[in-house]
Amino acid sequence: MRKEFRSIKDVLVSNKNSSILSELKRNTQNNQYWVDVINEILIKLPYQKTQGIKESIIRITESQSKYSPKKKQHKGTMLIVRLNSNSAVTRLKLIAPLILRELSKNGMQVVGIKPSISQSDIL
Numbered sequence: 001m002r003k004e005f006r007s008i009k010d011v012l013v014s015n016k017n018s019s020i021l022s023e024l025k026r027n028t029q030n031n032q033y034w035v036d037v038i039n040e041i042l043i044k045l046p047y048q049k050t051q052g053i054k055e056s057i058i059r060i061t062e063s064q065s066k067y068s069p070k071k072k073q074h075k076g077t078m079l080i081v082r083l084n085s086n087s088a089v090t091r092l093k094l095i096a097p098l099i100l101r102e103l104s105k106n107g108m109q110v111v112g113i114k115p116s117i118s119q120s121d122i123l
Contacts, residue, residue: 027061034060034079041102049095056088057081058118076111082118089115 035057042050063078083089092115103110 031059031061034062037103037108038079038081038099041099044102045095045098049091049098051091052085053083053088053091053095056083056085058084076109078112078114079110081113081115083115084118086117089117 038057038060039054042054059082061080061082063080064075081092083092092113096113096115099113100110
């Protein structure tokens with residue numbers, strides 16, 4: 001039997017939807033945190049290098065990186081940055097080392113930035 005929810009509070013309290021909604025909320029907050037951090041760094045860099053990147057960011061997600069003896073990488077966070085244009089992807093690849101250096105100065109253990117283009121904007 002299908003339950004009809006009467007209010008938003010009922011939906012949020014529901015056991016079935018609670019975990020999905022809390023995960024969605026956590027992902028949204030995490031995305032906004034990284035967008036804010038990257039935007040602060042982009043403001044500090046010369047405009048010629050960062051032109052169009054801030055406006056092109058769709059979302060930023062993090063992927064945990066583990067140590068790999070073959071690649072000699074250490075534990076840390078890999079940021080996956082979704083952008084809406086090819087030129088923004090190219091520019092971000094060029095300034096990624098500068099962003100990583102700033103993140104490191106701020107004590108954040110980010111091992112890499114992987115820019116990618118959103119497929120929905122290509123069509």
